[in-house]
Amino acid sequence: MTESSESLEALLARIRACRVCADRLDPRPVVRGAARAKVRIIGQAPGTRVHASGMPFTDPSGDRLRDWLGVDEETFYDESRIAITPMGFCFPGLDAKGGDRPPDRRCAPLWQGELDARLDAVDLTLLVGRHAQQFHLGKRARPTLTETVRNWAEYAPDFVPLPHPSWRNNTWLKKHPWFEAEVLFMLRRRMKKLLQT
Numbered sequence: 186m187t188e189s190s191e192s193l194e195a196l197l198a199r200i201r202a203c204r205v206c207a208d209r210l211d212p213r214p215v216v217r218g219a220a221r222a223k224v225r226i227i228g229q230a231p232g233t234r235v236h237a238s239g240m241p242f243t244d245p246s247g248d249r250l251r252d253w254l255g256v257d258e259e260t261f262y263d264e265s266r267i268a269i270t271p272m273g274f275c276f277p278g279l280d281a282k283g284g285d286r287p288p289d290r291r292c293a294p295l296w297q298g299e300l301d302a303r304l305d306a307v308d309l310t311l312l313v314g315r316h317a318q319q320f321h322l323g324k325r326a327r328p329t330l331t332e333t334v335r336n337w338a339e340y341a342p343d344f345v346p347l348p349h350p351s352w353r354n355n356t357w358l359k360k361h362p363w364f365e366a367e368v369l370f371m372l373r374r375r376m377k378k379l380l381q382t
Contacts (some may be wrong), residue, residue: 193220199273206289212275215241218268221306223379226250227297227321227337228313229349230273230288241269250313256380266380268307270300272316281293284353293320302353308379309342311372314349324344325349331361337368346373 201214215231222294226241234244240262242250251261261267271287274296280286297320315330322340327333333346340346345368348354358364 193218193231196296196299196303203213203274203295205291205295206273206275210275210289211236211263212240214274215239216274217241217262217264218270218300219264220303221265222268223266223305223306223308224376225268225270225304225307226313227310227317228269228271229263229316230271230285230292231276231287233276233279236276241271245352247324252322253347253350253369253372254311258377260380268300268304270297270304272320288316297321309375310344312340312344312346312360314347318346331357334364334368335361343377347372358380 197216197218200216203214213236216237218225219254228241230333231241232244232246235241240263241247247261251258254261256267271288271351273292275289275292277286277288301332310321312321315333318326318330318333321344322333324359325340327336330346330348333340335350337345347368348357348364
């Protein structure tokens with residue numbers, strides 16, 4: 186075991202033990218990764234199903250995201266290939282309309298920088314949703330998610346911004362056929378190249 190994987194393992198253990206949000210949430214941090222992972226997925230926060238299962242993207246959004254990436258479940262959950270480090274590690278609860286609340290604001294500043302430092306084998310980071318894009322791209326993010334995703338090439342090769350794969354975005358996907366034709370076409374090719382063993 187290398188020093189860097191030990192350091193990452195120690196960090197992941199600290200994240201899984203984190204209770205910073207216990208004053209407002211039921212903490213059950215969900216995070217995955219290994220030091221040699223080539224791809225990193227940074228989404229929003231676990232939903233109700235993920236909170237129950239303890240595994241990221243074990244829901245219809247995960248099915249769609251795997252389709253977008255052109256990977257099967259075995260590959261997706263292979264921590265030596267793909268790290269999954271959301272903006273919030275714990276389920277943030279539901280809003281008045283039944284959707285998930287935004288990730289707890291305390292989580293990302295506490296952990297994302299440490300993860301950046303230890304996941305140094307990552308060649309591609311997928312920024313899934315506006316929260317991840319604003320945090321990791323900062324002033325480089327465009328005013329809207331659509332503009333940021335549309336201008337994905339500005340952030341390549343390190344980042345690819347994506348909309349959330351939720352069913353709530355079905356209308357967005359229909360209104361923007363360029364996303365599948367251009368972004369997903371490029372992304373699937375890149376994923377295939379990066380994940381070859």
